[in-house]
Amino acid sequence: MSMTFEKLKEIREETLQHMNLRGLPTDRPNAPYRWSVAICMETSCMSSKAREIKQRLLELIERDGKGDEIEVVGTGCFGLCEAGPIVIVRPGETFYYHLNVEDIDLIYEQHLLGGEPVRDLIYPESITEDGYLSYFDIPFMEHQERIALRSSGHIDPEDIREYIAFGGYEALYKALVEMTPDEVIDVITESGLRGRGGGGFLAGRKWRATQASPGDEKFIICNADEGDPGAFMDRSILEGDPHSVIEAMAIAGYAIGSDQGYVYVRAEYPIAVERLENAIGQANDLGLLGENIFGTDFSFDLEIRLGAGAFVCGETTALTASIEGRRGTPRSRPPYSADKGLWGKPTMINNVETFANIPYILLNGPEAFKKIGTEKSPGTKVFALSGKIKNVGLVEIPMGTTLRQVVEEIGGGIPNGKAFKAVQTGGPSGGCIGPEHLDTPIDFDSLTEVGSMMGSGGMIIMDEDNCAVDVARFYMDFIADESCGKCTPCREGTKRMLEILIDITEGRGDETSIPRLERLAKTTELASLCALGQTAANPILSTLKTFRDEYEAHIKEKRCPAGVCKALTNYFITDKCIGCGLCARQCPVSCIKGERKELHVIDTEQCIKCGLCFEKCPVKAIVKK
Amino acid sequence: MIKLTINGQKVTAEEGMSILDAALAHGIEIPALCHDPDLKPESSCRLCLVEVDGRRWPRVACGTPVRDGMVVETETPEIRATRREILQLLLDNHPNDCLTCQKAGECLLQKYAYEYGVTFRTHDGARRGGERARFTDTSSPYILRDESKCILCGKCISTCAVLNERSVLSFAGRGFETKVAADRDETLEASTCVSCSRCVAVCPVGALIDRRVREKKIRPWEADRQTIQCKACEYGCEYEVLEKGDERVIRPLAPSEGRPLCLKGRLYVEAEVSSDLRTPFKKEETEKGRKFVRTTWIEALELDRILDRITSTESESTK
């Protein structure tokens, strides 16, 4: 079918009739529904039975014939994944958390039929003296601002009509019909949007370069390879709002003169792939992809390419090689992708989140976008918050928010009263930021200044129980494993750095260890072919800078201050021991001896350092040293 | 014409030329392990790093095109130190075998190690391809492979793939465990390798060796050397004759200017100049996969039909 602006409006009005309760300014008064139940249908919540909860609720509604009063929507991620599976009941945006499948019966009876929220199942921090806070008003959400995730949690990502109802594809219309390609690029440039895939390159400049590059055939690629350990920002956008990326890619196609786009997505993201396929199909059916979109002479097709699962395939040139069916290894630049990318043709590659910002910018104008964030890093950034933090999940914050705000307020602080040690950003290319830099504003340049980087959005919080050397070892292990092996410094250097780090954590470090690490770090940084190798040593350099004393304790005193490195840690029983014998019964190698009610002793020679006794002791008499 | 400065010397170069080629054209040599004038640059060894316009971040000379006004320094202390580290990384993963290595004397790794004063194994970490030097693939009568010496420059892979129908070699594995594999990591015998020896001719180290030269124990520096052309077809590929005492062996030289190299040509040249004729082998498809089998010189050089004609004509004329 071919799409016109009138038809788009029609779909929008029609769909909005049913969407009266979704909590955005588009709410309509004469609602058909009394209740709207949003259930998060993303990877994390799905793995804790969100699908079954939805199924059960639909059964109950069907049983009682309440389909006209209650709508059930599977949505994208709400952010606080740690509290999943999450169900939000509108109106009121009542926030139910950690639900079991049986719980939905109670919510149905008491809340949806009886009008009385089920206090016991509601997220405690949203309970106030005079009622319940909306999900979007809980402390976790307070400093957040959602642009890339603007529709996640509100719309059903499997229904293009809901995306359209929320203003979807209007930006595409505006670009195609009201603007020239140059004007589109001007707006993107003006907005100051920087790439969210890691490098922070100005999107407008990249679009312009690809547009200016001579050639009849050009390509748009969306980089959804997302390989950083612990990161899931891009997956979440694709699962929660795939059309925002599709729309943006078509806009980019129009701007640079390309009629073919590819989404390169990790094969390990089956739900994202499925939703994307479904979304592309729907966009094609409605004429929002394909020939002569909105009756103009612009045509755009979109295809999915599955990633081979290597981290390095997220690198631009390796990614294009992989799409071409070759071994996914980077190549030396120049030539740049803007000149010679996919199949040697001018190609523009942006990250998922970068694209997700585009429709917002076109609809609201560059000024609105620049109002958010900082001067040099306008807009927001999505982070996957994890590690030793209470609120594990997905957050989108305006640039310029400080690390402290994220850790203490949004993240809710460190659990179990432990002390904050460091925050790791930038994934394996980034670094650890210590407590002295907690007030650093989060933007591209400030994070680089303190020895880390923005990266694609992984943010891992560490507490006093994390060992700095072990953290460096973890990342180097990842990188050495993911090095493509093409160039000498990275292939050989990462392996050697890993070996030295293992030596240190196992008590074989000596006075040459740190100087050798530093030399190798410099060589891989200066001489590696691609950014993987060039940044490989960052986790070492940043931990060496802040926690050098910890390295030295491992090397000189053969001691792991955090008690993480097994080879350097011994378990002892202090005289707090009450002689209960619990530890001795736990010990898998029976190396704890002692009479009842008397001090027990660990034979450290025999001990395999499993830590079971440490966990079990009721009076915390066992210590690690 | 592009004007640039290399090591203080004002030089000119053609548009599109790499820094490496421009420097070489003016007698300035930049160490390079993965560069080959006949192949597309892979820029993987990273040894040819040079300083460009005074910036801290070095560029690879083999993969960076010259630009007007460019100022290149090829021997700053920084650059030399980085090259030394790269060489050390290679030698930390290399067997100490120059004494018995067939490649000694013309090995590029040996040459640069000497130049930069880098010694073997300062770090006793993991090794790739085995602790010691040893031929890891002896299945071919023409080629010996020693993976413990391979520096993964990729030249063998690129040169084999110049002829589409060959493309036998590729990288397999990743990171430290990367290796060069024939087809699906098979022996040269079991693979589709046609024994052209292109790969042997471009290998900068002793990882690919001409077996027949090795068996004669002639290393290039102790031999009289002469380049000759194959006459078996119109390409005229180049071979080198190595002569020591009464012994004469030949080996294929790097294929340039679109010359393909082939086994038949090699055997033709051998038949023409080698001091003794050693058994030729050809590959056959058998039930147990591809096998090298002995053949006759007549068959190897495909002379049977010609010989038949000659003998029958001659016997007729003498009737």
Ligand SMILES: Cc1cc2nc3c(=O)[nH]c(=O)nc-3n(C[C@H](O)[C@H](O)[C@H](O)COP(=O)(O)O)c2cc1C
């Ligand atoms: C080793 C490596 C892995 C990368 N992985 C990703 C990735 O998974 N996703 C991504 O968007 N960018 C990744 N990048 C960055 C891309 O090369 C590229 O800069 C980015 O996709 C450009 O998009 P942007 O300008 O919108 O950020 C990676 C870079 C390197 C060096």
Ligand code: SF4
């Ligand atoms: S730096 Fe590492 S990942 Fe990048 S090309 Fe070199 S070996 Fe491959």
Ligand code: SF4
């Ligand atoms: S750490 Fe494990 S092995 Fe060691 S004493 Fe405790 S229980 Fe036994």
Ligand code: SF4
């Ligand atoms: S390959 Fe080169 S460096 Fe290695 S043993 Fe042989 S001659 Fe020596």
Ligand code: SF4
């Ligand atoms: S001998 Fe020829 S066909 Fe065989 S691997 Fe070497 S280059 Fe390829």
Ligand code: SF4
């Ligand atoms: S075998 Fe020789 S040419 Fe091939 S990658 Fe190894 S060192 Fe390079």
Ligand code: SF4
């Ligand atoms: S080696 Fe083979 S291809 Fe080369 S000239 Fe001789 S016959 Fe021709």
Ligand code: FES
């Ligand atoms: S996946 Fe359900 S809230 Fe994030």
Ligand code: FES
């Ligand atoms: S010769 Fe330039 S990188 Fe190897």
